[in-house]
Amino acid sequence: MRLLIADDHGLVRDALSSHIERQAPGAIVVGAASVDEAVALLRQEKLIDLLILDLRMPGMNGLDGLQRVRTEFPALKVALMSGLARPDEIRGAFARGAVGFLPKTLSATELLSAIQTMLSGERFIPADLNTADTADGASFTRREREVLDYLLQGRSNKEIARSLELEEVTVKLHVRGICRKLGAKNRTQAVMRAVEMGIAS
Amino acid sequence: MRLLIADDHGLVRDALSSHIERQAPGAIVVGAASVDEAVALLRQEKLIDLLILDLRMPGMNGLDGLQRVRTEFPALKVALMSGLARPDEIRGAFARGAVGFLPKTLSATELLSAIQTMLSGERFIPADLNTADTADGASFTRREREVLDYLLQGRSNKEIARSLELEEVTVKLHVRGICRKLGAKNRTQAVMRAVEMGIAS
DNA sequence: TATTGGTCTATCCTTTTGGATAGAGCAACC
DNA sequence: GGTTGCTCTATCCAAAAGGATAGACCAATA
Numbered sequence: 394m395r396l397l398i399a400d401d402h403g404l405v406r407d408a409l410s411s412h413i414e415r416q417a418p419g420a421i422v423v424g425a426a427s428v429d430e431a432v433a434l435l436r437q438e439k440l441i442d443l444l445i446l447d448l449r450m451p452g453m454n455g456l457d458g459l460q461r462v463r464t465e466f467p468a469l470k471v472a473l474m475s476g477l478a479r480p481d482e483i484r485g486a487f488a489r490g491a492v493g494f495l496p497k498t499l500s501a502t503e504l505l506s507a508i509q510t511m512l513s514g515e516r517f518i519p520a521d522l523n524t525a526d527t528a529d530g531a532s533f534t535r536r537e538r539e540v541l542d543y544l545l546q547g548r549s550n551k552e553i554a555r556s557l558e559l560e561e562v563t564v565k566l567h568v569r570g571i572c573r574k575l576g577a578k579n580r581t582q583a584v585m586r587a588v589e590m591g592i593a594s
Numbered sequence: 595m596r597l598l599i600a601d602d603h604g605l606v607r608d609a610l611s612s613h614i615e616r617q618a619p620g621a622i623v624v625g626a627a628s629v630d631e632a633v634a635l636l637r638q639e640k641l642i643d644l645l646i647l648d649l650r651m652p653g654m655n656g657l658d659g660l661q662r663v664r665t666e667f668p669a670l671k672v673a674l675m676s677g678l679a680r681p682d683e684i685r686g687a688f689a690r691g692a693v694g695f696l697p698k699t700l701s702a703t704e705l706l707s708a709i710q711t712m713l714s715g716e717r718f719i720p721a722d723l724n725t726a727d728t729a730d731g732a733s734f735t736r737r738e739r740e741v742l743d744y745l746l747q748g749r750s751n752k753e754i755a756r757s758l759e760l761e762e763v764t765v766k767l768h769v770r771g772i773c774r775k776l777g778a779k780n781r782t783q784a785v786m787r788a789v790e791m792g793i794a795s
Numbered sequence: 796t797a798t799t800g801g802t803c804t805a806t807c808c809t810t811t812t813g814g815a816t817a818g819a820g821c822a823a824c825c
Numbered sequence: 826g827g828t829t830g831c832t833c834t835a836t837c838c839a840a841a842a843g844g845a846t847a848g849a850c851c852a853a854t855a
Contacts, residue, residue, distance in 0.1 A: 404675075407702030408609035415616055476603055501608030534801060547783025549841070563803055565843070572843090579811090579843080581782045582748025588789055735831060750811065762811095764833055770813070780813075780841090 394512060395421045395440050399431040400447040400474070409504075416505050428452030428461065435466055442512055445495065448475035454542075455535055456485045463490050472511055485535075493517030533574065540567040541587060544580055595713060596622045596641050600632040601648040601675070610705075617706050629653030629662065636667055643713055646696065649676035649683065657686045664691050673712055694718035734775065741768040742788060745781055 410422035577583035611623035673694035778784035
């Protein structure tokens, strides 16, 4: 069994792989710190049985990273992993062909059995998805999330519009939505709120 | 060596403990899913050498959780762990007597040596914090600092002018100065820069 | 089927920000 | 004395941001 774990936290990556390799003798676990790195590894190493993708990491950009991987490697089993996920992201993940969704609240033994499940061809859907949905506080829509990412870089509405291929008015619309949900008076305050709330990750 | 890891992600908890226990024979690692649980465990189990606290978890509420633990168990070594932390949180952690700060970008071997360091009585301060912290130290004038404080609250020029008893033009002047010194295009970017550089008090 | 929620766009409008340029008071320093 | 740096203010102007309201599309859902 060969796994590729893509997570930008080296600690999580190392700890997971060492745990899995101990619990499942013969398992080989490779790590990647970004989607790009994962794709590069997949291109030269065709023998991966399962890719575990962290939802919030460089290159993911919502579910775009998953899409990318699925397009280039349609036969590869891909599972998403996340500490905090919105229901639409989870549904979107399955809609894009993911074979499982792993909340980080899973225990390590549950993780192992989930991996076994997925490797055997089943989908793994954690039981507590229905209940653990709304841990978020401020729930952003997909677009708002994207816009927020740019806000956090101090981009102007015009720049954001160009990047996302939208009109500037539309970006303003989303910015207002973000401010409303964060209880902020303006974009700068929204950015600070996001940082304070740890949304900026 | 006895560790208590408090993290609400069971996966992280289990993986870390299994990794540590394998790499450091004789180590005992206990897990807790919240600050409350950690405190409860500490009350009945006095033999913990080091507590590792996740910064973002139930009961932490900023650094309140750390404060609580430090007050009740002043002799206990406590390290904070976080995927993404603001420099002021890191400084605050040390100010409250933490013996270390562990970014999740650490590799697992680095983590182990960090733990050894802390158990031996040293403080562990990751290298990339030192550099980021003291880097350049963009020298602000007294007024610029004051204005920056308000910027970090997302205040408008008009509000800042009222608070500091200045004309709005003058505030603009200082805002421009701040942006120039931080290499920012606008106030929002300046705020993010300030946060990243740890200027945010 | 009707409704809801997310999305995108448009047209107005006001306020805020950012930038340029210029003058003046004040304290520290060579 | 002269210079330098920080401070404050003023008057312009252009660009950006923020806000209101309205119409439209689509997918999921009741």
